[in-house]
Amino acid sequence: MNHISIMKGGVTAPKGFQAAAAAAGIKYRGRDDMALVYSQKPCQAAGVFTTNVVKAAPVKWDKKVVDTSPFAQAVVVNSGIANACTGQEGYDCCVKTAKAAGELLHIPEDSVLVASTGVIGAQIPLDRIQEGVKLLAAGLGADEAHGTAAAQAIMTTDTRRKETAVTVEIGGKTVTVGGMCKGSGMIHPNMATMLCFVTTDAAISHEMLQKALSDDVEDTFNMISVDGDTSTNDSVLLLANGMAENAVIEGEGPDYDSFCGALHQVMLKLSQMIAGDGEGCTCLFEVTAVGCASKEQARTLAKSVVTSSLTKAAIFGHDANWGRILCAMGYSGADFDPEKVDIFFESQAGKLKIVENGTSTGYSEETATKILSQEKVTCTMDVKMGDASATAWGCDLTFDYVKINADYRS
Amino acid sequence: MNHISIMKGGVTAPKGFQAAAAAAGIKYRGRDDMALVYSQKPCQAAGVFTTNVVKAAPVKWDKKVVDTSPFAQAVVVNSGIANACTGQEGYDCCVKTAKAAGELLHIPEDSVLVASTGVIGAQIPLDRIQEGVKLLAAGLGADEAHGTAAAQAIMTTDTRRKETAVTVEIGGKTVTVGGMCKGSGMIHPNMATMLCFVTTDAAISHEMLQKALSDDVEDTFNMISVDGDTSTNDSVLLLANGMAENAVIEGEGPDYDSFCGALHQVMLKLSQMIAGDGEGCTCLFEVTAVGCASKEQARTLAKSVVTSSLTKAAIFGHDANWGRILCAMGYSGADFDPEKVDIFFESQAGKLKIVENGTSTGYSEETATKILSQEKVTCTMDVKMGDASATAWGCDLTFDYVKINADYRS
Numbered sequence: 127m128n129h130i131s132i133m134k135g136g137v138t139a140p141k142g143f144q145a146a147a148a149a150a151g152i153k154y155r156g157r158d159d160m161a162l163v164y165s166q167k168p169c170q171a172a173g174v175f176t177t178n179v180v181k182a183a184p185v186k187w188d189k190k191v192v193d194t195s196p197f198a199q200a201v202v203v204n205s206g207i208a209n210a211c212t213g214q215e216g217y218d219c220c221v222k223t224a225k226a227a228g229e230l231l232h233i234p235e236d237s238v239l240v241a242s243t244g245v246i247g248a249q250i251p252l253d254r255i256q257e258g259v260k261l262l263a264a265g266l267g268a269d270e271a272h273g274t275a276a277a278q279a280i281m282t283t284d285t286r287r288k289e290t291a292v293t294v295e296i297g298g299k300t301v302t303v304g305g306m307c308k309g310s311g312m313i314h315p316n317m318a319t320m321l322c323f324v325t326t327d328a329a330i331s332h333e334m335l336q337k338a339l340s341d342d343v344e345d346t347f348n349m350i351s352v353d354g355d356t357s358t359n360d361s362v363l364l365l366a367n368g369m370a371e372n373a374v375i376e377g378e379g380p381d382y383d384s385f386c387g388a389l390h391q392v393m394l395k396l397s398q399m400i401a402g403d404g405e406g407c408t409c410l411f412e413v414t415a416v417g418c419a420s421k422e423q424a425r426t427l428a429k430s431v432v433t434s435s436l437t438k439a440a441i442f443g444h445d446a447n448w449g450r451i452l453c454a455m456g457y458s459g460a461d462f463d464p465e466k467v468d469i470f471f472e473s474q475a476g477k478l479k480i481v482e483n484g485t486s487t488g489y490s491e492e493t494a495t496k497i498l499s500q501e502k503v504t505c506t507m508d509v510k511m512g513d514a515s516a517t518a519w520g521c522d523l524t525f526d527y528v529k530i531n532a533d534y535r536s
Numbered sequence: 537m538n539h540i541s542i543m544k545g546g547v548t549a550p551k552g553f554q555a556a557a558a559a560a561g562i563k564y565r566g567r568d569d570m571a572l573v574y575s576q577k578p579c580q581a582a583g584v585f586t587t588n589v590v591k592a593a594p595v596k597w598d599k600k601v602v603d604t605s606p607f608a609q610a611v612v613v614n615s616g617i618a619n620a621c622t623g624q625e626g627y628d629c630c631v632k633t634a635k636a637a638g639e640l641l642h643i644p645e646d647s648v649l650v651a652s653t654g655v656i657g658a659q660i661p662l663d664r665i666q667e668g669v670k671l672l673a674a675g676l677g678a679d680e681a682h683g684t685a686a687a688q689a690i691m692t693t694d695t696r697r698k699e700t701a702v703t704v705e706i707g708g709k710t711v712t713v714g715g716m717c718k719g720s721g722m723i724h725p726n727m728a729t730m731l732c733f734v735t736t737d738a739a740i741s742h743e744m745l746q747k748a749l750s751d752d753v754e755d756t757f758n759m760i761s762v763d764g765d766t767s768t769n770d771s772v773l774l775l776a777n778g779m780a781e782n783a784v785i786e787g788e789g790p791d792y793d794s795f796c797g798a799l800h801q802v803m804l805k806l807s808q809m810i811a812g813d814g815e816g817c818t819c820l821f822e823v824t825a826v827g828c829a830s831k832e833q834a835r836t837l838a839k840s841v842v843t844s845s846l847t848k849a850a851i852f853g854h855d856a857n858w859g860r861i862l863c864a865m866g867y868s869g870a871d872f873d874p875e876k877v878d879i880f881f882e883s884q885a886g887k888l889k890i891v892e893n894g895t896s897t898g899y900s901e902e903t904a905t906k907i908l909s910q911e912k913v914t915c916t917m918d919v920k921m922g923d924a925s926a927t928a929w930g931c932d933l934t935f936d937y938v939k940i941n942a943d944y945r946s
Contacts, residue, residue, distance in 0.1 A: 355845060448657060
C-alpha cells in the first residue's frame with residue numbers, strides 16, 4: 127500500500143467536486159441547513175445504509191439510485207427534519223427534491239442522491255427545499271471554503287463540523303479522497319451511521335467501490351456508539367468520478383489496496399469525529415479488545431464496553447471503575463475467562479495496568495483519575511486467547527446528554 | 537386458579553420464616569447493611585442467576601447449594617460490596633460466611649445461601665461479616681417489622697425498600713408467598729436480576745419449585761431494565777418450607793397453577809418496584825407490545841423500547857417523541873411493517889393515540905405532555921400481526937442517573 131498523506135479540506139478536495147450551503151429555514155433559523163455536493167463528471171456511487179426496519183424515505187430513494195442508476199452526480203442534504211416515518215408524502219418529497227436539483231444541474235433526477243437528518247415524523251416543507259435547491263445550485267464552488275460550509279450546514283446537535291481528506295498515489299497518479307459527516311446522537315450504527323459523504327477522484331468500478339465501502343464500515347462506522355440507538359437515517363455515500371485518471375481499478379491488487387488505505391483513513395477519522403462529538407460528551411472513549419480468539423469476539427467485547435451506560439458514566443466521573451468494564455465484557459455474549467483478563471487505561475497523561483488476571487493491580491487511584499481526565503481516553507482489554515483485536519469508539523455519558531435529549535423537539 | 541389476596545409484609549409473611557437486620561460496617565456507616573432470612577424448617581430451594589460470564593462468588597456458591605444440597609434454610613445478605621471479581625479469596629469468604637451462620641443457627645453450612653451487592657472488585661472484610669452474622673442470628677424475629685428491617689438493610693442506591701406478600705388457597709390450606717428485593721442500577725436482567733428473595737410456606741417439590749421460578753422470571757425480572765447493564769450478581773432465590781401443610785405439589789395441575797399465580801403476583805410487584813426505583817428516575821415506564829405474531833417478538837419489541845436511552849430521556853422531558861419509539865422498535869431485530877404500527881400513551885391523566893399506521897395522529901402535544909408527566913407512564917405499540925403480547929418495565933433517564941454513576945465508588 128502506498129503512502130497516504132493527510133491534507134486540508136473535505137468533500138471538495140478531490141478533483142472535479144464542488145459544494146454549496148444554503149439557509150432554507152427547514153427547521154433552524156439564522157444558519158445554513160442545506161448542502162449540495164456536485165461532481166463535474168458522472169460518478170460511480172456506493173452506499174451503506176441503516177439496518178433499522180424503520181428506514182427514512184431518503185434511505186429508500188438512495189438505495190434505489192445506488193443499486194439501479196448508471197451513475198450519480200449530486201447529493202442534496204437537509205438538516206432539521208429526518209423525513210422518517212413520513213409515508214408516501216415523505217418519499218414523494220425525495221423524488222421532487224431530486225427532480226428539482228436534476229433540472230437545475232442539467233443531470234438526470236436518478237443521479238441525485240438525497241439525505242435528511244433531524245426530527246422523526248415531521249414532513250419536510252417541500253417549497254422551502256425547492257427554494258433551497260435553487261440557492262445551492264447557484265452557490266456551488268470547488269474551493270475548500272465551500273466544502274467547509276457544506277460540512278457546517280449538515281450539523282444538527284453536533285458541536286463541531288467534521289471533514290477530512292487524504293491523498294495517495296495510484297499508478298503514478300495522485301488520487302484524493304475527501305469526506306464530511308454529521309452525527310452526535312442516535313449513534314449506534316449497524317452497517318452505516320448517520321450521514322457521511324465521501325468523494326474521490328479515483329477511477330474505480332462500481333463493484334469494487336461498493337466492496338471497499340462495505341468492508342471498511344465494519345471497522346469504522348460500525349464500531350462507534352454514542353447512545354446505543356441505531357438511527358432510521360444512517361447513510362454513508364461514496365462518489366468516485368475518475369478524474370484522477372488512474373487506470374480504472376476493476377479488481378483486487380496493489381491499486382485497490384492503496385485506494386482502500388486512503389478510504390480507511392478518511393472513514394476512520396470521520397467516525398472518530400462523530401464519537402468524540404457525541405451529544406453532551408466531554409471525551410472520546412476508545413476501547414480496544416486484544417488477545418482475542420477471533421475478530422468477531424474482539425468486536426463484540428469492544429462494542430459492549432463502549433456502549434455500557436455505567437461505564438460511560440464512570441468515564442465522565444474520571445472513575446477507574448474497572449468492575450463495570452469486566453461486567454460489560456461479561457454480558458456481551460462473547461465467551462472468555464474472567465480470571466485471565468488484563469485491563470489498561472491510557473491517555474496523553476500516561477498508561478496504567480488496572481486489572482491483572484481479573485483482579486485489581488492495586489494501582490494508584492490518583493494516577494488513574496489523572497489519566498481519565500483527558501480529552502481522549504483509551505481502555506485496552508486483553509483476554510489472552512489469540513491474536514485478533516478490534517477497536518470501538520464512543521464517549522462518556524453526561525448531564526448534557528440527558529439535557530439535550532429530554533427536550534430535543536422543542 | 538384460586539383467588540389471590542394481597543397482604544402486608546414481605547419475607548416473614550409465610551409461616552415459619554424469620555428475618556433480621558444488622559449494621560456490620562461493610563461499606564455503609566450508620567445503617568444496617570446485612571440481613572438474614574431463616575426458616576424454622578428445612579426448605580426446598582430454587583434459584584435463577586445472572587447469565588453474565590463474570591459471576592460473583594456468591595452466585596457460584598448459591599448455584600451449588602440450589603443444585604446439590606438436599607435443602608436450604610437460611611440466606612445471609614450483605615450490601616456495600618458485591619464480592620465479584622474477587623477470585624479464590626472471594627469464594628472462600630462465601631464458604632466461611634455460610635459456615636459461621638450454619639454454626640450459629642445449628643444447620644449445615646451447605647443449607648446457607650449467601651448474597652452480596654455493591655462495588656465490584658473489592659474484597660469483603662471477613663471479620664466484619666462474621667461479627668454481623670452473630671448479630672443477625674441473635675436478632676431474628678418472625679413479625680412484619682423484622683422482615684421490613686431486612687428489606688431496608690439490603691438496599692444500595694435504592695431510594696425505597698421493596699417487599700410484598702400474597703396469600704392463595706391451595707387444597708383447603710392458606711399458602712403465603714412473600715418477598716423482598718433490592719436493585720436500582722446495573723439493571724438489565726437476563727435470567728434473573730439483582731437480589732430478590734422469595735419465601736413461601738407452600739409444600740412443593742424441588743423440581744416444580746424451580747420450574748415455577750424459572751418460568752416466571754421470563755415475564756417479570758427478565759422484562760425490566762434500568763440501564764442495559766446485566767449485573768454480575770443477579771440472583772432470585774425462592775425458599776419453600778411446606779409449613780402451610782397443603783398436599784405437596786409434585787406436578788402440574790390446579791394446585792400448581794394457584795401457586796404460580798401467587799408467586800407471579802409477588803415477582804411482578806417486586807420487579808416493577810425495581811424498575812420504578814431505577815437510579816435517578818422520576819417515573820415507572822411500562823411498555824407493552826400487542827398484536828404480535830409471537831411472544832418472542834413481543835418481548836423483543838417491548839425490551840428494545842424500554843432500553844432506548846433516547847426514549848428514556850424523552851420520557852424524562854415529558855416529550856411524546858414517538859419517532860424514537862418507532863426507531864427503537866426498528867432496530868430491535870424483530871420484523872414488522874412500520875407503516876402498520878399504532879402507538880398509544882397512557883397514564884392516570886388519560887390515554888392518547890399518538891401514531892396510527894406509522895405516522896402521527898396529529899394529537900395535542902399539550903395533552904400528551906400532561907399524560908407523560910405522571911409517576912407511571914404506559915406506552916402500547918400495536919404491530920397488528922397476531923395475538924401475542926408482552927410487557928417490559930423501565931424508567932426515565934435523568935440527570936441524577938448520571939450523577940449517581942459518575943462517582944459511585946467514592
